[in-house]
Amino acid sequence: MKRFLFPAASLALLGVALAQPAPAPAASPTLRRLALPPETGTYRPGPGAALANALCLNCHSVEYCQSQPPLPEKYWDATVKKMKEKFGATLPPEAIAPLTQYLVEAYGKKP
Numbered sequence: 753m754k755r756f757l758f759p760a761a762s763l764a765l766l767g768v769a770l771a772q773p774a775p776a777p778a779a780s781p782t783l784r785r786l787a788l789p790p791e792t793g794t795y796r797p798g799p800g801a802a803l804a805n806a807l808c809l810n811c812h813s814v815e816y817c818q819s820q821p822p823l824p825e826k827y828w829d830a831t832v833k834k835m836k837e838k839f840g841a842t843l844p845p846e847a848i849a850p851l852t853q854y855l856v857e858a859y860g861k862k863p
């Protein structure tokens with residue numbers, strides 16, 4: 753009979769532990785440890801790279817471009833326009849063509 757007392761006591765302790773309020777997320781050391789390192793990757797050098805570095809690193813890393821297979825101008829044109837129209841990238845209209853040309857040169861062909 754005595755051996756049933758231990759699980760009962762454990763359950764009671766678990767209940768007490770679960771009843772504690774969860775710590776606020778901002779104060780959690782676990783979440784602080786998960787902070788991501790600053791983004792350091794930049795676009796490949798070439799005419800237009802400065803434009804891409806200024807306009808295309810606000811939301812995601814350059815790896816989104818690096819990880820694409822070599823794709824034609826049609827793809828890069830559509831991608832730049834998609835970033836602006838669907839995802840809300842702040843791209844001045846006059847930057848679309850130079851960005852597309854740069855992306856075709858830098859990422860559209862096999863390096």
Ligand code: HEC
Pocket residue numbers: 804807808809810811812816817820831832834835839840841842843851855
């Ligand atoms: C306003 C935020 C924002 C900006 C600025 C932005 N992107 Fe994106 N991009 C996204 C989002 C959101 C996705 C989709 C992410 C996902 O599917 O996980 C994406 C995905 C991509 C992809 C992966 C392929 C795809 O179609 O999903 C490529 C390539 C890409 N972006 C290139 C660019 C380039 C080049 C620029 C600069 C002209 C740029 N992005 C600027 C938000 C942005």
